[in-house]
Amino acid sequence: MGANKAKFMIIDGNALIHRSFHALPPLTTKTGEIVNAVYGFTAVLLKALRELKPEYVALTLDRKEKTFRHEQFSGYKATRVKAPDELYAQIPRVKEIALAFNIPIFELAGFEADDLIGTLANKVDGSVEKIIVTGDMDTLQLVNSHTKVFAMKRGLTDSIIYDQPAVRGRYGLEPEQMIDFKALRGDLSDNIPGVKGIGEKTAVELL
Secondary structure, three states: OOOOOEEEEEEEHHHHHHHHHHHOOOOEOOOOOEOHHHHHHHHHHHHHHHHHOOOEEEEEOOOOOOOHHHHHOOOOOOOOOOOOHHHHOOHHHHHHHHHHOOOOEEOOOOOOHHHHHHHHHHHOOOOEEEEEEEOOHHHHHHOEOOEEEEEEEEOOOEEEEEOHHHHHHHHOOOHHHHHHHHHHHOEHHHOEOOOOOOOHHHHHHHO
16 A cells, blocks of 8 residues: 555444453443443554544444344344444444544444445545554455455454564465355354355465
């Protein structure tokens, strides 16, 4: 990527909220309101702003409604345990933080934040460097010559930037092969069955 390109930072809000909620103790305000996810989200936001220095920023969030994936596959995320209400109660506070930073919020019924991230990354042409801030490795499929992923490695303080060589270094695959990799291996977190008898190693060998 060109060093002089403007940077567009796309934040995977739900990924950071969930990571923060589970990584931090139940921090509370003086009135007893739990704000650990808000605190963690803000810490990652400040870290990313400081290190990446983007000209443009957007926040993407999931909505409560089911998505088109549930219509296509009734078992989608069927085995996932619902997060505690204390997590969801913090999302409005996260939105307040984003608005305080003058960061636009993107959310759309029937779609996940992942879908909005992919749309934003693809709609903005290669003259702008896109950097996706997330903890979700599904976004690696979007990495290309003008799109990177800024991911949390451990907790909220250790991060890594994935470009095309970094994806190849970790998985031995090109970013665009991550879609077929997931299809072959399956995805337990989303209850998506892969091909019977094929795990991560075999999927990489086949690809």
